[in-house]
């Protein structure tokens with residue numbers, strides 16, 4: 001399968017390119033830059049880890065095609081998120097704020113704990129490297145929204161931390177009067193995000209147009 005990468009020069013982009021080059025079943029189809037008109041996009045699927053402006057420009061550039069796209073970029077505003085959902089009518093589009101393998105299981109366990117302990121005070125604490133400026137992360141915002149969808153009046157305290165070279169730690173704590181439960185996702189390196197995004201790319205190829213967010217749910 002031939003994979004084009006938008007954002008190939010970035011932190012996750014470099015991990016993606018290395019993984020594609022090392023994989024027996026994948027070939028790098030191209031690494032388009034900011035001026036998409038300069039680099040025709042070819043391949044079977046595009047994987048995007050650029051930024052919201054880059055993602056929107058990519059979709060503009062691909063209009064009139066049905067090329068599958070995997071979006072790892074986070075930080076979209078509500079209008080941009082709606083654009084992504086609408087784009088699912090035209091092409092297979094896979095969007096996830098956290099591609100770490102195992103993230104779906106973490107999320108499910110977290111929501112299960114929150115539901116099982118309605119009296120617990122909830123905290124989501126994220127820790128990332130200092131280069132990650134945007135905060136809260138798309139991961140934290142998504143988990144907050146998931147908890148709100150279960151119980152609109154439930155409050156979730158959010159704690160933000162930036163230090164060292166940390167690829168991503170998300171710690172969910174349920175505080176009771178005399179005890180706490182903490183569930184932690186600790187991502188070792190950005191290679192985890194690249195691995196999950198390429199798994200999604202393999203899964204997306206040949207799918208009908210749609211807005212996909214979870215390999216296991218669709």
Ligand SMILES: NC(=O)C1=CN([C@@H]2O[C@H](COP(=O)(O)OP(=O)(O)OC[C@H]3O[C@@H](n4cnc5c(N)ncnc54)[C@H](O)[C@@H]3O)[C@@H](O)[C@H]2O)C=CC1
Nearest residue numbers: 007009010011012034049050054072073074097098099193
């Ligand atoms: N879904 C997931 O699992 C993950 C998502 N992310 C998200 O992916 C995005 C990229 O993250 P990093 O690699 O850490 O960032 P980065 O800043 O290291 O890399 C971004 C790359 O995209 C390029 N770029 C930026 N704007 C562009 C545009 N308009 N057109 C074309 N290229 C453009 C930059 O030149 C750079 O090469 C962020 O939104 C981040 O939150 C990051 C890690 C995991």
Ligand SMILES: O=C(O)C1=N[C@H](C(=O)O)C[C@H](O)C1
Nearest residue numbers: 074097098132137138139168
């Ligand atoms: O920029 C990052 O590094 C990450 N961004 C995503 C997010 O905003 O949640 C995913 C992961 O948390 C790492």
